Amino acid sequence: MAAEISAGSPPMVRFERVVKRFGDLEVLRGLDFEVRRGERVTLIGPSGSGKTTILRLLMTLERVTSGTIEVDGECLSHVRRRGRLVPADERHLRRIRRKIGMVFQQFNLFANMNVLRNLTxxxxxxxxxxxxxxxxxxxxxxxxxxxxDKALEHPSRLSGGQQQRVAIARALAMEPEVLLLDEVTSALDPELVAGVLDLLRDIARSGDLTVxxxxxxxxxxxxxxxxVLMFDHGRIIEDGPPEQIFSDPAHPRTRAxxxxVLDA
Structure with missing residues (x-):
């Protein structure tokens, strides 16, 4: 059970009326939500419901179509000039992005560098x-x-589980204030999943990382x-503590x- 977060904790991440379109496809539809400093929030829902797009927007791998995202009280992809919001330049993006670390589905390690250089x-x-x-x-x-004992090894000489552990360590090496985790076990063989999840449990419960x-x-x-936030078609349809979401979900789509997932 996760420890309680004070109701007075300031928001570390804030989405306000965020819309994201890819061509005619609207992936996020006027999304509003906050994650408080030190809070751990999990996004669940079917594939294509917009969950990973949220993480990619925070990493500035994508830009919002409309709306704003704030990180630690600062607008992420825009800056205010003469009372108007205008797209931020790369310098601003880099500065805000330093507060955020992400662990991807694929390990994304540099194949030409050993483990130590990947982290440094x-x-x-x-x-x-x-x-x-x-x-x-x-x-x-x-x-x-x-x-x-693997500091001087190259990624190709590591197992999938070991590579994902390196990827987690690499994200933490930047000392982020926000850690994004995107289906980090999906590329692993089933017997490797438990070890990575145990590691992430320990990391998530230590310190004041926002996850x-x-x-x-x-x-x-x-x-x-x-x-836990339940997503469907680019919207949050249910938001609550895990004991409520998993034991007594209110929305029929969440129940289904x-x-x-649990019967699979």
Whole structure:
């Protein structure tokens, strides 16, 4: 059971009237929601309901069609000039993006770099950390994820579960305030899933990270989340604590989705 978050905690992430279209396809439809600082929120729902698009918008891999996204009180993709919101430049995007780390479905490790360089390259280049300091932090993270002995290996010599652990450590090496998790076990063999989820449980419950997670692992969602949001066709149709969502969902679409997922 997740510890309670104070009702007075400020929002770390805020979506306001966010619309996202790809051509004629409207993926997000006037989306409004907040995630408070230190809160762990899981997004569930069928494929194509807009969950991963939310994470990609936060990483600025996509831009909103309309509406605004705020991170830590600052507008993400726009800035205010002379009383008007205008698209932000790359410098602004990079500064806000430094607060956010993401672990993708695919591991996205640099094949030409060993594990240690995978963890240190961004902190050195983007954060300006001295290489010795970045390497010390990287080795601490590799110890935490159980891969201290793999620092000099290349990703091709690691199993899928080990590569995902490296990807998690790499996201944490940037010391993000918000951690995004996008179906991080979907590319793993079933026998590797439990170990990665156990690691993520420990990470999610430690410190004051704000976590936004997309997953079909319902037990994981129940264990780590303060809130669960059920998405369907680009809208939130149910929002509540995991014990309510999983034990007594109010919306018939939520009940049907959970029955299909849990019986699979």
């Amino acid at each position: 390259e961004a902190p050195v280049r983007a954060l300006g950390l001295p290489r010795e300091q970045a390497e010390a932090r990287a080795r601490e993270l590799l110890e935490m994820v159980g891969l201290a 936004l997670c997309v997953t079909h692992e319902m037990r994981f969602a129940r264990d780590v989340s303060h809130r 989705f959970l029955q299909a």
